[in-house]
Amino acid sequence: MLSGTNWQPLFQWFEATTLGTQVRQSLWLFPVIECVHLLALALLGGALLAVDLRLLGFGLRSQPSARLARQMEPWLAGALGTLIGTGILMFLSEAIKCYFSPPFLYKMSLLAIAILFTFTVRRRVANAEPGRIAPGMVRLTAFVSFALWFGVAFSGRWIAFY
């Protein structure tokens, strides 16, 4: 956490919110939210990988990447919105645990970078005219996108362990 500031009271406040309390006290709400979070993860995976693999030269290779990226955008946005919404609910229900969880900090940091990268660099590269960006740069962009989102999902799973 940022040095000099004590964030713990903020996380205690998150945990005490009505939403957080409701999710925590319900027997089935948390599991149901987890299920939705997982289903959205699969959709996000599909929407991201279809484009990243295309940029790497796999999958739908004969499609222009700009068109593929455009067609994937609503699914990407929908899946991401669902993941963030369900993620916030789970976070509120166990905010203090998250405060002490290193994987949670890694996940949130990587998530911020991944979202920024996806909607700036990656979008520009995927939408560029064919041949305008060096093939090496295109592949690097896809690889960075893959690595960032892999890190988000990986550290997300590990919040349950540490």
Add this chain to the structure above:
Amino acid sequence: MEILSFFQWLESTRGSVFIRESTLFYPMVETTHVLALALFLGMIAMLDLRLVGLGLRGIPVSEIAGRLLPLALFGFSLMAISGLLLFYSGPVKAANNIFFRVKMVLIALTGLNALLFHFTIYRRVVSWDHSPSPPARAKLAGALSLVLWSGVVICGRLQAYNWFN
């Protein structure tokens, strides 16, 4: 009973005990299982969405199937291997879990649905390959796949909550 004693024996093997008691290996296998889902079901969902007429409408169905199914198959093998290892780490507990049982039935149904699709309506794919809205039987296969696989994911997650044991 026969199968239960087999699972009890399986659970007592050194490999099973090792996975169950490991502090790093078990979480790694579980993480692999969850992350491979994004590849496997992600690719399957793209084909299914095309079949029901909701996504990738400008791309021929056979191209999506031909290009994405090999990737889905790779994801599926990761899921199957990690899934078998997870089962191996606690077969008795899994077999007694209602969600695990339903999950296995649902997986069998997804296979049946895929086989039926490939050997019936998909054989005539040339006649509807470019259609943004495929024939009803293809739509049904895509919708069934989405529903069944969602059920598999839900049962897989709920398996961790032994509500009915």
